[in-house]
Amino acid sequence: MRPALVSICVAHKPELYHNGCPMSPFFNIARKTSLSSELIHKYNQPAPRYTSYPTALKFCVIDDIESGKAMYMDAEDEGPFSLYFHLPFCKSLCWFCGCTKIISTDESLADKYIDYLEKEIALVRPSIQIGRKAIQLHFGGGSPNFLTPRQIDRLSDIIHSNFEFEANAEMSVELDPRTLTEEKVKSFQRMGINRASIGVQDVNTKVQKAIHRIQPTAINHETIGWLNDAGIKELNVDLIYGLPYQTPKTFAKTLDEAIAYNPDRFALFSYAHVPWSVPAQKILERSPLPSPDEKIEMLMLAMDKFKNAGYRHIGMDHFTKPTDPLAVAQESKTLQRNFQGYSLHNNTQICSFGISAISQSRRNYRQNVKDLDKYCQALDEGNFPIERGYVLTEEDSIRRQVIMHLMCNMELDFTALSKKLSIDFKSYFRKEMIQLRPLENDGLIRLSKSHLTVTPIGRLLIRNIAVVFDAYFGKNKSGYSRAV
Numbered sequence: 001m002r003p004a005l006v007s008i009c010v011a012h013k014p015e016l017y018h019n020g021c022p023m024s025p026f027f028n029i030a031r032k033t034s035l036s037s038e039l040i041h042k043y044n045q046p047a048p049r050y051t052s053y054p055t056a057l058k059f060c061v062i063d064d065i066e067s068g069k070a071m072y073m074d075a076e077d078e079g080p081f082s083l084y085f086h087l088p089f090c091k092s093l094c095w096f097c098g099c100t101k102i103i104s105t106d107e108s109l110a111d112k113y114i115d116y117l118e119k120e121i122a123l124v125r126p127s128i129q130i131g132r133k134a135i136q137l138h139f140g141g142g143s144p145n146f147l148t149p150r151q152i153d154r155l156s157d158i159i160h161s162n163f164e165f166e167a168n169a170e171m172s173v174e175l176d177p178r179t180l181t182e183e184k185v186k187s188f189q190r191m192g193i194n195r196a197s198i199g200v201q202d203v204n205t206k207v208q209k210a211i212h213r214i215q216p217t218a219i220n221h222e223t224i225g226w227l228n229d230a231g232i233k234e235l236n237v238d239l240i241y242g243l244p245y246q247t248p249k250t251f252a253k254t255l256d257e258a259i260a261y262n263p264d265r266f267a268l269f270s271y272a273h274v275p276w277s278v279p280a281q282k283i284l285e286r287s288p289l290p291s292p293d294e295k296i297e298m299l300m301l302a303m304d305k306f307k308n309a310g311y312r313h314i315g316m317d318h319f320t321k322p323t324d325p326l327a328v329a330q331e332s333k334t335l336q337r338n339f340q341g342y343s344l345h346n347n348t349q350i351c352s353f354g355i356s357a358i359s360q361s362r363r364n365y366r367q368n369v370k371d372l373d374k375y376c377q378a379l380d381e382g383n384f385p386i387e388r389g390y391v392l393t394e395e396d397s398i399r400r401q402v403i404m405h406l407m408c409n410m411e412l413d414f415t416a417l418s419k420k421l422s423i424d425f426k427s428y429f430r431k432e433m434i435q436l437r438p439l440e441n442d443g444l445i446r447l448s449k450s451h452l453t454v455t456p457i458g459r460l461l462i463r464n465i466a467v468v469f470d471a472y473f474g475k476n477k478s479g480y481s482r483a484v
Contacts, residue, residue: 086354148376244287
């Protein structure tokens with residue numbers, strides 16, 4: 001289960017230093033840069049997280065069955081692909097959560113849902129060329145461990161009977177320790193899961209009560225023990241800063257405890273208060289929320305603690321151990337950013353299943369309906385359950401590559417991109433090069449004749465840099481959370 005998110009530091013959701021430069025200057029920015037309150041407020045504006053370009057707000061309603069079907073057929077996509085399954089059920093509502101979810105204690109609902117996932121797979125599978133294998137599998141939600149062990153095993157059988165996997169495939173699941181059991185962990189292990197993300201958010205009891213998520217520390221330790229016993233050694237931990245009653249002092253204790261879990265990756269999300277789109281968040285207004293300056297202090301504290309514990313800042317909201325595959329992917333410039341945050345394998349097609357799930361190919365995005373009844377009805381009628389989608393223009397494709405390169409690598413090499421995109425970069429983006437000057441004056445970037453390099457300050461405000469290359473951003477800002 002993911003919160004309504006905004007990250008001010010590229011989750012998003014990830015960055016190593018350019019050409020292997022030392023990490024320490026980045027983690028000391030709170031003390032060695034002019035990240036003033038004035039600068040924070042100047043750039044604390046709505047901005048996309050760029051899990052896609054164009055962003056999901058640009059997606060159009062697909063009301064023609066044949067048009068929807070055509071979006072699955074993209075002959076340009078080849079090689080390994082990624083699978084995502086959205087499992088929307090949760091037994092209780094966390095008041096910060098902005099995900100597409102269904103709150104229920106009726107586990108039998110998942111049986112029907114799996115029936116329809118199987119139907120959707122049957123429709124989509126013929127569009128994936130024979131011989132292609134999956135390199136990644138991810139279960140998100142909701143809470144995937146809402147499913148019983150029997151249901152997990154059944155879903156595993158369906159997936160493995162329809163898809164082949166690369167021998168080194170990363171197979172991951174998001175887990176809610178509050179409703180997890182050892183038998184469920186064993187079922188995920190039988191499926192082939194080798195990485196787990198556990199939602200911790202905050203260990204302070206007062207904060208937990210304020211967000212309606214009581215999760216004693218003992219439960220987290222129990223979860224990690226079960227995962228280790230099952231051989232699922234790769235561990236991610238999710239934390240959120242900016243929640244009610246959080247202070248730098250209390251959050252320091254959360255960070256110390258989470259670091260002691262010794263995960264391979266951290267996702268450090270900034271809570272985005274957007275009650276106009278997530279009504280349950282209005283409940284949080286009963287409790288005091290940290291100010292932007294307090295959130296910055298918590299972020300800086302986290303970065304110092306992660307650095308001291310040996311973690312690298314991959315970008316935006318991701319921190320990893322130096323040997324983690326995300327760090328390796330960034331060094332080789334194969335890191336990608338998609339609707340699951342930072343991920344492996346650049347330009348990988350994503351095939352997603354379930355309500356609200358978003359798929360991605362070289363030329364388009366497509367999103368399933370969010371309503372469960374509509375999802376089931378479409379599949380009963382033999383139709384793809386698409387609600388919205390977008391077909392990229394040639395210019396969209398160019399801008400997508402520039403923005404994703406910036407978000408993942410924290411730099412732009414104008415010469416290399418000119419060659420890769422068959423353009424003269426500085427001429428094509430003449431207007432944008434002018435718009436970058438104020439960012440350079442404020443210390444967010446450094447510009448040379450051949451490069452744009454994001455500074456330590458800029459890494460905290462990377463979304464504000466990326467919007468310069470977004471052709472659609474100025475037309476609709478209301479749907480985005482603020483950068484801080």
